[in-house]
Amino acid sequence: MSVKQITAFLENKAGRLLEVTEILSQNQVDLRAINIAETADYGLLRIIAKDSDKAEKVLKDAGVICTATPVIAVAVSDRPGGLNGMLKILAKENIDVNYMYSIFGHIGGLAYMILQVSDTENAKKVLIENGIGIAGAGDLGIN
Amino acid sequence: MEKYYQKDMECASREEMVALQNKRLVEQVKHVWENVPYYRKKMEEKGVTPEDIKGIEDLHKLPFLTKDDLREAYPYGLLAKPLEECVRIQSTSGTTGKRVVAFYTQHDVDLWEECCARAIVAAGGTKEDVCQVAYGYGLFTGGPGLNGGSHKVGCLTLPMSSGNTDRQLQFMTDLGATILCCTPSYAEYLAESIHERGLRDKIKLKAGIFGAEAWSEEMRRDIENQLGIKAYDIYGLTETSGPGVSFECSEQTGMHINEDHFIAEIIDPDTLKVLPEGSQGELVFTSITKEAFPLLRYRTKDITVLSREKCSCGRTLVKMHKPMGRSDDMLIVKGVNVFPSQIEAVLLENGYPANYQIIVDRVNHSDTIEVLVEMTPEIFSDSLGKITEMEKNLVAALKAMLGIYAKVRLVDPKSIARSEGKAVRVIDKRKI
Incomplete structure (x- = not known):
């Protein structure tokens, strides 16, 4: 029940992000979520695509350095405190959240968060035990 | 079994070599004094005449030449032969200022090519080999020097020049090149391209002769591993001839200087005093066989150390360590x-x-x-x-x-x- 995320290396210079989105656009890659972590010199572009394998291939073919990482997509009820409640469960288990970002739009009244955590298997287990849904590829309309 | 191109010179006893150097130096100083007013003036300013130079122990009496002199004397000021006896020029890249032009008689070209032939044979080259010369051809000495050396050894020579990587790889695989001559950075680039195209099994290279740039021991091992070859260093400068002033043997612990053509000294670049053997300092060359463009005590700006430790290859020629870098690069x-x-x-x-x-x-x-x-x-x-x-x-x-x-x-x-x-x-x- 993990989702494949593609992370690409982007040097900080004008137009570099555009070059990468051009590649994705020309190859009809449909994005479900996108996030950028930045440093002074470069950024890491993280994407969840409808077709991750294709996204990875077209980027690599274009000479973009990228890597695939399994992440979990957590269904959070879309109300105040929803996210907070979910994070409490992880904190209680001493699971670190390395980074987190959200998926575009709502699906069935739920907001989906992409999480990369210190212990993926344990995170999934405790979240499910606490009644929080983990989305599979099908739930998110990706393959 | 180590092979030599000119064993009598490469393995001469120290006494034989010193005797040869003494004789050639005395003649060369006389030749320069008579034919190069620019240098004669420098000698006169220092109060030195050819009679003062009886052998290599008197070398320190002669004035130095620097790149600035070469620029000042451009183009003909250091020419020691009538132009009608010259057959070639080569030139530096001019990246650090005005170009330097060096002249060659046919005899100069022949000796230079022999120096390169020594390097190729030291890298295991024979007439059975296919030698791909991917140094630039033209004014740059890399291509012409190794091309000539390869001819002298009798290798099948591929005069590729630099660039056009597709064509380099096509000839390398189709014609089974066994020796590659180019700059180390281009060797690294070719190795990367070979790897990317999955051609590693299709190449027959066994040795590479790489020079004209500073490169590290780590880079050598990297190129050797990537191409499955032994990589040999070669050194030279346009001012004294080109590549082949010194070259590496199988021991890979420094480059043997062709002392029958070039006398090497190490000086302190600040005080200009000659330093004792084994000291690190600036390398200075005196070319004792060049006819058209004979430079006496030319300061290379290269920082290195000379070593007369016995070499397992059998050569007695003094070895210079890979330069720490040119002071131009420093x-x-x-x-x-x-x-x-x-x-x-x-x-x-x-x-x-x-x-x-x-x-x-x-x-x-x-x-x-x-x-x-x-x-x-x-x-x-x-x-x-x-x-x-x-x-x-x-x-x-x-x-x-x-x-x-x-x-x-x-x-x-x-x-x-x-x-x-x-x-x-x-x-x-x-x-x-």
């Missing part, structure tokens, strides 16, 4: 001497690619040095923490090597221009 950053080769060594040791660029600048009256390194799939990770940790380690390793802080900047792959000739490793914005 950067002074925050008062500290920095050679690009030191930075390269640190990068390779830490698993980074050898393709890098150094940017030196002055910000708020203080020097800054920045090393641009290309990101590779091997180094890359989804974790910002891991990448910054690696960067920190690299900065620490550079600090340990250089003694000063150098900023590291990770850049996109292939964003640093690949070199097909001499690599542009340093951008010094302080000069712009």
Whole structure:
């Protein structure tokens, strides 16, 4: 029940992000979520695509350095405190959240968060035990 | 079994070599005195006449020549033969200023090519070999020198010149090149291309002769591993002939100087005093066989050490260590001497690619040095923490090597221009 995320290396210079989105656009890659972590010199572009394998291939073919990482997509009820409640469960288990970002739009009244955590298997287990849904590829309309 | 191209010279006893050098030096000083007014004037200013030079022990009495002299005397001021006896010129790249032009008689070309032939034979070359010369042809001495040497050895010579990597790889595979001659940075680039195209099983290379650039021991091992060859260093400068002034043997512990043609000295670049054997200092050459362009005590700006330790290859020619760098390449950053080769060594040791660029600048009256390194799939990770940790380690390793802080900047792959000739490793914005 993990989702494949593609992370690409982007040097900080004008137009570099555009070059990468051009590649994705020309190859009809449909994005479900996108996030950028930045440093002074470069950024890491993280994407969840409808077709991750294709996204990875077209980027690599274009000479973009990228890597695939399994992440979990957590269904959070879309109300105040929803996210907070979910994070409490992880904190209680001493699971670190390395980074987190959200998926575009709502699906069935739920907001989906992409999480990369210190212990993926344990995170999934405790979240499910606490009644929080983990989305599979099908739930998110990706393959 | 070690093979030699000219065993009597390469393995001569020290006494024989000194006797030959004495004789040739005396003749050469006379030749220069009679034919080069520019140098004669320098000698007169120093109060030296040819009679004062009886052998190599008197060499220190002669005035030095520097690149500035060559520029000042451009184009004919140091020519020692009538132009009708000259058959060739070669020239430096001119990257550090006005070009320098060197002249050759046919005899000069022949001797130069023999020096290159010694290098090829020392790298295991025979007439059975196919020698791919991917140094630039033209004014640059790399191509013509190794081309001539390859002919003398009797190799099938592929006069590729530099660049056009597709064609290089096609000939390398189709014609089964066994020896590759080019700059180390181009060798690295070719190795990368061979790897990318899955051609490793289709190449027959056994040796490479790489020079004209500073390169580290780590880069040598990297090229050797990638191409499955033994990589030999070669040294030379246009001013004295070109590649082949010195060359490496199978021991790979320094380059044998062709002492029957060039007398080497090591001097202190500040006091200009000759230093005792084994000291590190600036290399100075006196060419004792050149007819058209004979330079006496030419300061190379290269910092190195000479060694007369017995070599397992059997050659008795003195060995010079790979230069620490040319003082032209040497950067002074925050008062500290920095050679690009030191930075390269640190990068390779830490698993980074050898393709890098150094940017030196002055910000708020203080020097800054920045090393641009290309990101590779091997180094890359989804974790910002891991990448910054690696960067920190690299900065620490550079600090340990250089003694000063150098900023590291990770850049996109292939964003640093690949070199097909001499690599542009340093951008010094302080000069712009």
